[in-house]
Amino acid sequence: MSSCLHLLPPVSFPFPSQPLSISRHKPLYLLRATPTSAAAEVTGAIDGSSSKLVSRSRSTEWWIDSLRSKVRSNLLREAVFTYIDMVLLGIKPDNFVFPALLKAVADLQDMDLGKQIHAHVYKFGYGVDSVTVANTLVNFYRKCGDFGAVYKVFDRISERNQVSWNSMISSLCSFEKWEMALEAFRCMLDENVEPSSFTLVSVAIACSNLPIPEGLMMGKQVHAYSLRKGDLNSFIINTLVAMYGKLGKLASSKILLGTFEGRNLVTWNTVLSSLCQNEQFLEALEYLREMVLKGVEPDGFTISSVLPVCSHLEMLRTGKEMHAYALKNGSLDENSFVGSALVDMYCNCKQVLSARRVFDVIFDRRIGLWNAMIAGYAQNEHDEEALSLFIEMEETTGLLANTTTMASIVPACVRSNAFSRKEAIHGFVMKRGLDGDRFVQNALMDMYSRLGKIDIAEMIFCKMEDRDLVTWNTMITGYVFSECHEDALLVLHKMQNIERKVGEGVSRVGLKPNSITLMTILPSCAALSALAKGKEIHAYAIKNNLATDVAVGSALVDMYAKCGCLHMSRKVFDQIPIKNVITWNVIIMAYGMHGNGQDAIELLKMMMVQKVKPNEVTLISVFAACSHSGMVDEGLKIFYNMKKHYGVEPSSDHYACVVDLLGRAGRVKEAYELMNMMPLGFDKAGAWSSLLGACRIQNNQEIGEIAAQNLIQLEPKVASHYVLLANIYSSAGLWDKATEVRRKMKEQGVRKEPGCSWIEYGDGVHKFVAGDSSHPQSEKLHGYLESLWEKMRKEGYVPDTSCVLHNVEEDEKEVLLCGHSEKLAIAFGILNTSPGTVIRVAKNLRVCNDCHLATKFISKIVDREIILRDVRRFHHFKNGTCSCGDYW
Numbered sequence: 001m002s003s004c005l006h007l008l009p010p011v012s013f014p015f016p017s018q019p020l021s022i023s024r025h026k027p028l029y030l031l032r033a034t035p036t037s038a039a040a041e042v043t044g045a046i047d048g049s050s051s052k053l054v055s056r057s058r059s060t061e062w063w064i065d066s067l068r069s070k071v072r073s074n075l076l077r078e079a080v081f082t083y084i085d086m087v088l089l090g091i092k093p094d095n096f097v098f099p100a101l102l103k104a105v106a107d108l109q110d111m112d113l114g115k116q117i118h119a120h121v122y123k124f125g126y127g128v129d130s131v132t133v134a135n136t137l138v139n140f141y142r143k144c145g146d147f148g149a150v151y152k153v154f155d156r157i158s159e160r161n162q163v164s165w166n167s168m169i170s171s172l173c174s175f176e177k178w179e180m181a182l183e184a185f186r187c188m189l190d191e192n193v194e195p196s197s198f199t200l201v202s203v204a205i206a207c208s209n210l211p212i213p214e215g216l217m218m219g220k221q222v223h224a225y226s227l228r229k230g231d232l233n234s235f236i237i238n239t240l241v242a243m244y245g246k247l248g249k250l251a252s253s254k255i256l257l258g259t260f261e262g263r264n265l266v267t268w269n270t271v272l273s274s275l276c277q278n279e280q281f282l283e284a285l286e287y288l289r290e291m292v293l294k295g296v297e298p299d300g301f302t303i304s305s306v307l308p309v310c311s312h313l314e315m316l317r318t319g320k321e322m323h324a325y326a327l328k329n330g331s332l333d334e335n336s337f338v339g340s341a342l343v344d345m346y347c348n349c350k351q352v353l354s355a356r357r358v359f360d361v362i363f364d365r366r367i368g369l370w371n372a373m374i375a376g377y378a379q380n381e382h383d384e385e386a387l388s389l390f391i392e393m394e395e396t397t398g399l400l401a402n403t404t405t406m407a408s409i410v411p412a413c414v415r416s417n418a419f420s421r422k423e424a425i426h427g428f429v430m431k432r433g434l435d436g437d438r439f440v441q442n443a444l445m446d447m448y449s450r451l452g453k454i455d456i457a458e459m460i461f462c463k464m465e466d467r468d469l470v471t472w473n474t475m476i477t478g479y480v481f482s483e484c485h486e487d488a489l490l491v492l493h494k495m496q497n498i499e500r501k502v503g504e505g506v507s508r509v510g511l512k513p514n515s516i517t518l519m520t521i522l523p524s525c526a527a528l529s530a531l532a533k534g535k536e537i538h539a540y541a542i543k544n545n546l547a548t549d550v551a552v553g554s555a556l557v558d559m560y561a562k563c564g565c566l567h568m569s570r571k572v573f574d575q576i577p578i579k580n581v582i583t584w585n586v587i588i589m590a591y592g593m594h595g596n597g598q599d600a601i602e603l604l605k606m607m608m609v610q611k612v613k614p615n616e617v618t619l620i621s622v623f624a625a626c627s628h629s630g631m632v633d634e635g636l637k638i639f640y641n642m643k644k645h646y647g648v649e650p651s652s653d654h655y656a657c658v659v660d661l662l663g664r665a666g667r668v669k670e671a672y673e674l675m676n677m678m679p680l681g682f683d684k685a686g687a688w689s690s691l692l693g694a695c696r697i698q699n700n701q702e703i704g705e706i707a708a709q710n711l712i713q714l715e716p717k718v719a720s721h722y723v724l725l726a727n728i729y730s731s732a733g734l735w736d737k738a739t740e741v742r743r744k745m746k747e748q749g750v751r752k753e754p755g756c757s758w759i760e761y762g763d764g765v766h767k768f769v770a771g772d773s774s775h776p777q778s779e780k781l782h783g784y785l786e787s788l789w790e791k792m793r794k795e796g797y798v799p800d801t802s803c804v805l806h807n808v809e810e811d812e813k814e815v816l817l818c819g820h821s822e823k824l825a826i827a828f829g830i831l832n833t834s835p836g837t838v839i840r841v842a843k844n845l846r847v848c849n850d851c852h853l854a855t856k857f858i859s860k861i862v863d864r865e866i867i868l869r870d871v872r873r874f875h876h877f878k879n880g881t882c883s884c885g886d887y888w
Contacts, residue, residue: 076104099136106140142171181206208243245274281309307341311348319345340372347376375408383416403437410443449478485524522555526562529842561590564867592625600625623657656686663694757821768824792857800850
């Protein structure tokens with residue numbers, strides 16, 4: 001078996017040959033330490049000579065037994081003082097003193113004192129010959145975290161025994177030198193030193209921390225070696241169960257559990273922990289039930305392992321049962337991990353007050369508990385409470401924030417209005433030296449993305465050497481939040497194709513997207529109408545059993561809907577086994593965007609039958625569906641009965657939707673009256689915006705001016721308010737007033753968002769901007785549109801020049817209309833795809849009247865279905881007609 005780890009490349013231990021650098025001339029402070037009562041006998045009592053006599057009459061064996069007894073009783077400092085007394089009395093320590101003494105100093109974590117004792121080891125002649133002392137020195141330096149010293153001591157051991165190798169392998173594992181631990185095991189076998197159970201436990205731990213293919217291969221060899229030796233005791237079995245679980249082989253963990261007769265509490269806890277780590281939550285609860293039925297009583301570790309299951313599945317009732325059990329059995333008082341897990345469980349179940357009650361009754365509050373409560377506040381967006389608790393921890397407990405604390409505090413600072421200087425938290429992180437931690441860096445990336453400083457987030461990302469899946473997901477989220485959707489898709493591609501240098505070659509070691517990645521990136525596919533990319537992600541989700549995840553499924557429903565595939569959106573919706581309120585909201589919004597208001601109302605009824613309670617967003621989606629379908633009476637009926645029938649109080653957003661519902665139907669005065677009925681204290685900006693949009697559609701200058709004045713006062717930096725008012729004036733031929741609005745807009749430093757359209761082609765997404773000629777095919781597209789223009793005119797098309805909001809000649813207006821972004825995107829689709837292919841275009845603004853009219857003619861002339869999504873809804877053009885029925 002000496003070659004059982006031959007798959008690893010041989011590594012020589014680079015132990016230097018020089019001895020430890022410990023000065024023998026420096027006075028030892030332990031010789032100046034305050035003596036104990038025994039030392040007082042030497043130096044102090046009234047009858048000094050008689051005391052000295054008594055001390056010296058005690059044998060060397062008495063002193064050694066006394067020292068070792070104190071170490072066994074955990075009286076560590078007393079043991080050190082006993083050694084000092086011995087040295088002062090001139091009693092020479094023997095081979096049994098230093099192992100006990102070094103254990104005491106290791107437990108005290110006193111590096112300086114340990115180095116002085118190391119010097120004494122050499123002074124009294126035990127530095128080379130005593131393997132027992134050397135082994136204890138290895139263990140001491142391991143516990144004190146001095147990796148170099150561990151190497152040096154081990155290398156000087158002339159006759160290494162089993163304990164020597166065990167200490168070295170264990171040390172390498174402590175320092176997370178997993179490959180070197182396995183190489184040390186190979187060397188141990190080469191020197192014909194028989195491994196013990198302790199050795200195999202350390203080696204199995206090392207295997208579990210390697211990348212999955214290598215770790216699994218090595219782990220199986222360790223398992224086989226244990227079987228061959230017949231040394232499968234409970235310690236090894238438990239470690240192998242944990243190893244297989246960590247390497248994703250839960251089936252092997254369960255087989256081991258099933259075949260092991262001597263299952264104890266540790267074995268069950270190991271399997272439960274493995275199941276939870278692999279997100280097999282329901283199975284973990286089944287194993288817990290089986291464990292209890294077999295008469296094995298859970299302990300604090302069991303509870304702290306299973307509580308995250310209740311947390312993830314939001315099983316509040318089961319979590320409360322665990323809480324009651326912990327209180328009954330004293331686990332809450334004895335195990336701080338249980339307290340932290342309970343706080344986490346209650347916070348994940350939105351029971352923040354219950355979490356705080358648990359926090360308040362725990363006397364011994366360690367940093368983990370504070371972090372759990374701070375994180376709970378932050379994840380529930382109780383940001384001021386999170387910041388207050390953070391300040392309390394720093395000021396009153398003496399505990400200092402660690403990386404886990406800051407990973408929760410940074411997002412809280414971003415959201416909190418009370419914390420105005422957001423970037424200052426970055427300075428605090430740097431001052432504490434926590435900015436090198438990956439979790440903190442992820443939080444900082446997220447912060448800068450939300451502050452609109454995506455360039456700084458990129459800079460942090462690019463400087464990170466150790467990027468995990470969370471880091472990549474954070475960068476993707478940042479791009480999506482900043483509406484840099486093309487960049488988000490590019491980062492996803494890079495994440496899956498990471499290249500690393502291996503020797504002289506290059507190895508591709510891409511990361512696999514998880515459910516968070518998919519639910520984050522799918523909105524980018526939706527925003528760009530990138531249906532092909534969305535389908536590719538859907539296929540990946542199916543292959544990796546992620547498509548039925550409620551978050552991923554909801555994102556897929558949304559993606560297909562926003563790419564114009566309503567039938568696929570519904571198909572995915574029907575296949576999701578467990579639907580939450582978000583899933584229902586997405587499908588209702590999908591039908592609304594496509595103008596199918598009646599179907600949206602039917603879905604609301606179905607949702608109620610299936611006992612899913614609607615929320616504010618549900619009714620916003622229903623009102624939007626009614627608005628796009630002209631279902632005014634149905635929408636008003638739901639609005640005036642929403643509290644009674646659905647238990648939802650009308651909010652300012654609901655009023656805004658109903659104002660839009662009335663205004664779009666031409667009932668602008670009723671919409672204005674509803675505005676005046678809004679309760680005091682409501683934010684009216686949304687409703688005024690809906691009213692102004694309705695006035696633009698209906699050309700109602702009088703109420704439009706009122707709405708615009710109120711909006712500009714509330715939101716002076718929003719460009720669309722100025723633009724809509726200028727459009728109303730331009731349509732009425734009031735060019736002076738339109739010019740005056742644009743002048744005020746310029747004075748405020750407000751810029752109109754340019755019209756942009758996107759179309760997916762091949763592996764990329766092509767972007768077109770109104771009036772821009774930077775696209776490689778720009779000249780060709782304009783030429784094609786001119787020829788198409790002639791065909792359209794013959795079919796009866798007359799350009800709607802009222803859409804041009806500039807006081808120029810009619811022929812110039814027609815030229816400007818031809819350069820609208822959606823027309824360019826449609827022309828690109830016609831020229832670059834085969835006949836009969838559906839053309840899908842997304843636009844960032846509302847489609848203008850002329851583009852809507854022109855696209856109807858184009859769909860008939862080229863015999864193509866054209867699906868155009870604007871900022872409000874979908875338009876399905878086919879054979880000269882639009883699905884909206886010219887109502888949008």
